[in-house]
Amino acid sequence: MGCAASKSEPAPRQLVLLGGGECGKTTIFKQIQLVYGEGFTNTGKGEEWLDPILNSPIRSMHQLLKAVKSKEITLPDGKEETAGRVLAFSKSDTLTPEIAADIASLWGESCISSLAETKETDLDDNATYFLDKVADLGVPAYKPTDEDILKVRDPTRSIETLDFRVGKAKFRVIDVGGQRMERPKWNLTGEITAVLFVCSLIEYDQVLREDLKQNRLKESLNLFDIACNRRYVDNPIILFLNKKDLFEKKVKKVDLNVCFPTYKGGLAYEPALEYIKYRFLACRKDKLKPIYILETTATNTQNMQFIFESMVDIVERQNLQALDSAEWPSPRGVPCQPLESVEARLGVRAPLAAPAALHRAAWRARFPRLDSRGV
Helix, strand or coil: CCCCCCCCCCCCEEEEEEECCCCCHHHHHHHHHHHHCCCCCCCCHHHHHHHHHHHHHHHHHHHHHHHHHHCCCCCCCCHHHHHHHHHHCCCCCCCCHHHHHHHHHHHCCHHHHHHHHCHHHCCCCCHHHHHHCHHHHCCCCCCCCHHHHHHCCCCCCCCEEEEEEECCEEEEEEECCCCHHHHHHHCCCCCCCEEEEEEEHHHHHCECCCCCCCEHHHHHHHHHHHHHHHHCCCCCEEEEEECHHHHHHHCCCCCHHHCCCCCCCCCCHHHHHHHHHHHHHCCCCCCCCCEEEEECCCCCHHHHHHHHHHHHHHHHHCCCHHHHCCCCCCHHHCCCCCHHHHHHHHCCCHHHCCHHHHCHHHHHHHCCCCCCCEC
């Protein structure tokens, strides 16, 4: 009696997740765990994030009090003693109810809370979220929520992988640290299906923690150039322009021309966003290399669920490599529009246009869920 030949399971589509430090890359990795995996709070994995969550308000208040001192701000009566207790409390110590109450008391003073939006304090993006709930965090045996885990900053210091399924298709996301010391690990071996590159939109007036002379957005452009033209030349790239919610507020106050003097769009969201897209697209040497741009708010699970559906549509249904060919057929018999008409409608210039842009009308007819331009 013969034995039936066993069928080996196909290898997962491997997606490498890259980006500079504090771009929100790890938050996207955590969202994938929430959307496609078992999550955190229902599996007991939330305890792994407890220390950085409890440490966040301590670290943030230390930074705020440092700014108070440097600006020679006089605290209200009795608050100097409170500030002294908080400063004497080590950032590595476990948050106690007493210190939590002290931090909440100081955070309630407008002379301190008003400093949170200043660039000099260099707070984490979600610092105010943890300062607002510091009293709850100080309760013994506090249990982190999914929102806590998504919003806490905890830099990736090693290569982390996550396998997940969408239907019958299997994917593997590889998260690599974004700080300079971690970047030698970017040169991964093995079959890579696509690159997920994350950039924070709000970093245009910020500098690196490890190099105070280097602008973060320009650093992201340099890293994108390396990923696009050297490390992953043959792989399509999905570009996540992250923190769009914060960018929409910030760009009304801080002009993008502080980073790019040639930008003349003023304090307006759409022109600034389009200019940043242009700068990234201009990095690629092969103008036919497919780049997909998705605007994201990584801490918003509903937004990210839609983004992931779009990402899967790109990777799985098209397999992305088909977009490298100018002979790509029209899906479902929908005729492709002439280049000139597509350019006129989309405002895409021919030198920057890739096959996905040229066939966008037909592509959108097949994949209506994808709501971002692939160029």
